[in-house]
Amino acid sequence: MAKNVVDEPSEDVVANARKERAERRGPFGRFALFIRQVIAELRKVVTPTRRELVNFTLVVLVFVVIMMALVWGIDQIASFLVTFTFGDPNISTP
Structure with missing residues (x-):
């Protein structure tokens, strides 16, 4: 269900979308997202x-x-x- 938001700045739209997605995830989904984000950050590390x-x-x-x-x-x-x-x-x- 996508909302048609015209007056909100793009940062707010993105933040609201992430918030709505996070609310739909269960605890295992949030944990898996956390692990994926940790791995993505570790790939950025320069030795x-x-x-x-x-x-x-x-x-x-x-x-x-x-x-x-x-x-x-x-x-x-x-x-x-x-x-x-x-x-x-x-x-x-x-």
Whole structure:
């Protein structure tokens, strides 16, 4: 049963058609559609070359090292400020 819709934009017509089709599908039909869509998306995946993979890995490792240094520096500053504010707990006062 196709409707003759004149005033709706084409995106709305397509969205409404998909919605009506989805309502008519049972749970197994929806699951099969999901699997087909997953397979279609996996076919679009491009595997990186070895050179790209090495570059991506190096970028991630450098970023992690920089973030570790940043967190270490902030920790050192916070430790100094806490020690300066509250004193050294290892020094006992008589």
